[in-house]
Amino acid sequence: MSRLIASFLLAGLMAATPMAYLKLGFFTSTGLVGIHWTQPVSYFVTNRDADGVTAAQLQAAMGRAFSTWASVPRVAVTHSFTGFTGAEPFAADGINVIGFRARPELDRTLGAATFEFDEVTGQILESDIFFNTTFKWSVAPAGQAERFDLESVGLHEVGHLLGMGHSALGETEIRSTGGRRVLGKRAVMFPIAYPAGNIEDRTLEADDRAGFADIYGSGAQTGTISGRVTLGNAGIFGAHVTALHTGTGDLVSTFSLTAAGDFTMAGLAPGLYVVRVEPLDDADLDSFFDEDTGVNISFKPAFFAKLVPVPRGGAGPSLHIVVNAK
Ligand SMILES: [Zn+2]
Numbered sequence: 001m002s003r004l005i006a007s008f009l010l011a012g013l014m015a016a017t018p019m020a021y022l023k024l025g026f027f028t029s030t031g032l033v034g035i036h037w038t039q040p041v042s043y044f045v046t047n048r049d050a051d052g053v054t055a056a057q058l059q060a061a062m063g064r065a066f067s068t069w070a071s072v073p074r075v076a077v078t079h080s081f082t083g084f085t086g087a088e089p090f091a092a093d094g095i096n097v098i099g100f101r102a103r104p105e106l107d108r109t110l111g112a113a114t115f116e117f118d119e120v121t122g123q124i125l126e127s128d129i130f131f132n133t134t135f136k137w138s139v140a141p142a143g144q145a146e147r148f149d150l151e152s153v154g155l156h157e158v159g160h161l162l163g164m165g166h167s168a169l170g171e172t173e174i175r176s177t178g179g180r181r182v183l184g185k186r187a188v189m190f191p192i193a194y195p196a197g198n199i200e201d202r203t204l205e206a207d208d209r210a211g212f213a214d215i216y217g218s219g220a221q222t223g224t225i226s227g228r229v230t231l232g233n234a235g236i237f238g239a240h241v242t243a244l245h246t247g248t249g250d251l252v253s254t255f256s257l258t259a260a261g262d263f264t265m266a267g268l269a270p271g272l273y274v275v276r277v278e279p280l281d282d283a284d285l286d287s288f289f290d291e292d293t294g295v296n297i298s299f300k301p302a303f304f305a306k307l308v309p310v311p312r313g314g315a316g317p318s319l320h321i322v323v324n325a326k
Contacts, residue, residue, distance in 0.1 A: 024165040025122055032257070032264075033122040035115070035163045036215050040078040041066070043161075044085040046099025050133045053150060055084060055099075057139045058131070062098055065154040068202070069162055072209045075216040077162065089128035090114055096161070100137075101130040108179060110135055110153050110193055113160035127161040129154075136196070143199040152201035156188050159208065163215050166191045166288050167207050168240050168280060169253050180284070186251050191287040206250035206269075213267030223310035226264040227319030228256070229277050231299055235261030236323065238288075238295030240280045243273040246307065255280075255288070270312040275304040277321050299323040 025034040045059040053061075059081060066079040082095075089097045103109065115127035131137065131150065138147035170185030172192060182192050187207040194200055204212075213222055229239040235256070241263045242253040248269065256263040279297035280288065289295055302323045310316045 024163060026119070027258075033120075034215055035117050035122050035124055037077065037162065038121075038123050040080060041096065041162065042080050042082045043096040043098055044082050044087060046088060046097060046101075047084040047086060048100050050100040050131070050137055052147065053100075053137045053139055058098070058100065058150065059084070061139050061151040061154050062158065064151055064202075065158040068155055068204060069158060069212060072204065072212045072216075074218065074221050075213055077216050089130040091128070092116065092126065094126055096127050098129040098161075099131070100133050102133045103130070104134045106132055107134060110148055111157050113157045115161065115163070124163055129157045129161055131157075143197050145197045148193065148196050149199045149202070152188075152199055153193055155201055155204070156193070159189050159212075162212070164189050164208070164211055167211065167253065168255075168288065169205075169207050169242070169251060191284075206245075206248075207252045210252040210265070210267035214265075217267055219266065220313050222266065223268045223270050223312060224264060224266045224315040225268060225273065225275065225308055225310060225319065226262070226315060227304075227321060229261040229263065229321045229323060231296075231323050231325060235259050236296045236299060237261065238280055238285075238293070238297075239263070239299070239323070240278050241265065241321075242276045242278070243268065243308070244276070245269060246272045246274060268310050270310055273308045273310060273316075275308050275319060275321070277302050277304075277323055279326070298326045300326055 025032045045055055047055050049055050070077050087097050089099045109132055111131040113129045116125045136147040137150045138144035139150050143149050167187035167189040169187040170190035171183045172180035173183055175181050180192060182194055187205050188201045189208055225243055229236045237259055239256040243265055244251050254263050254265040278301040279299055281297045285295050304319050304321050308316050
């Protein structure tokens, strides 16, 4: 079994990063095996209050976050709250635990998720989430100044618990005091949170829904774009590929994830898309890939020359996108 610390969510106040959805999984001889649940997701909540938020309020906020993911059209994921517990998140104890913990040494981490999965099937066996009480939290319906919205950050962490990776659909600026600040984002799964008081991440975006449908949907009502990104004849790994629906303005993205530059984007609403490729240069690479992974960012952004049709339940033409060196 493999235990992963999934992607810390950094505090918007001090740190920020960008991206589209990144499917978590591993490659075998038959292709990418995605990480996923094959059973109802049952979770416990640690019986510990935080300043301003009780354990019961944490449980209620997590219930809303699970329900938001479960309401993505045409996906079948069931979840249930089992009860309060004295068990701590991040203990490998065979149960899923969500709770508050004081982690003052993680001064840019609002919360984090881990999961343990079967290395053959990709089935998730256990996942935990903690929220860092070094920060001030709120469950106020309209948000609360100076406090992070627990449901918003919870929706991001529950996304990880359910098997979602980070998205790069966001823009940040480097702060003079260090870290990044979010200027805008189009995915709850973007690795950097909005500032305290903001509640926009209670609502999923098109990119989140596409990534989730890619894991849990049947594919019957959505479509796929796939292809390859190359510089000359050489494949590019880690190119950020975005697709804009010309009818709705929905934006979905992914990465090329092989040495040959192959990418696949599933869970797309049918329609005509504008496809663009860009380097992942407005982000901290380690929010998306292991440090030792060679992500190529030395190329210029490029559009695919034609609109790309995505049929319902099928795939559009396979795209070959050629980029130029920076
Ligand atoms: Zn995250």
